[in-house]
Amino acid sequence: MADRHHGERPGPGGGGYSSPAPADSSSATLLRRVQTHAPNSTQVVGFLTLLVSGAVLLLLTGLTLTGAVVALVFLGPLALLTSPIWVPVAIALFVLVAAALSACGFAVAALAGATWMYRYFTGRHPVGADRVDYARSRIADTASHVKDYAREYGGYLHNRSKDAAPGA
Numbered sequence: 001m002a003d004r005h006h007g008e009r010p011g012p013g014g015g016g017y018s019s020p021a022p023a024d025s026s027s028a029t030l031l032r033r034v035q036t037h038a039p040n041s042t043q044v045v046g047f048l049t050l051l052v053s054g055a056v057l058l059l060l061t062g063l064t065l066t067g068a069v070v071a072l073v074f075l076g077p078l079a080l081l082t083s084p085i086w087v088p089v090a091i092a093l094f095v096l097v098a099a100a101l102s103a104c105g106f107a108v109a110a111l112a113g114a115t116w117m118y119r120y121f122t123g124r125h126p127v128g129a130d131r132v133d134y135a136r137s138r139i140a141d142t143a144s145h146v147k148d149y150a151r152e153y154g155g156y157l158h159n160r161s162k163d164a165a166p167g168a
Contacts, residue, residue: 116128120132
C-alpha cells in the first residue's frame with residue numbers, strides 16, 4: 001500500500017497502481033452524454049401537454065362508456081317495450097331520407113348535365129366536348145355509308161321482293 005501514489009503511472013517493471021482519474025473521466029463523459037441528450041424545456045412542456053391531454057381523453061372515454069352502459073341498462077327495457085312503435089317509424093324515416101337524398105342527387109346530376117349542355121351549345125367547349133364531336137362525326141359517317149349502301153342495294157332488294165310476290 002505504500003507503493004500507491006496518486007498521479008504516478010506504473011513503471012516498466014510493472015509494480016504499482018494507476019490513478020483513479022480514468023474512472024472520473026468516464027463518469028464525466030457519461031454525464032456529458034446525458035446532458036446532451038436531455039430534453040429542452042419545449043420538449044418537456046410538449047410531453048406534459050401530451051400527458052395531460054391523454055389523461056383527460058381517457059377520463060372522458062371512461063365517462064362516455066359508463067354513461068352508455070347505464071343508459072342501456074335503464075332504457076333497454078323501455079326500448080324493448082316500445083319497439084313495435086319504433087321499428088315502423090325507423091323504416092318510414094329511412095325510406096323518407098333515402099328518397100330525399102336520391103331526389104337531391106338526381107337534381108344535382110340534372111343540373112350538371114344542363115350546365116354542360118349549355119356550355120357546349122354556346123361554344124365554350126366544356127370537358128368532353130371533343131369526344132362528343134368525334135362521336136357525332138362517326139354517327140354521321142355511318143349514316144352516310146348506310147344511305148349509300150341502301151341506294152346501291154335498295155333496287156336489288158326491291159326487285160327480289162317482286163320476285164317473291166309477283167302481284168305486289
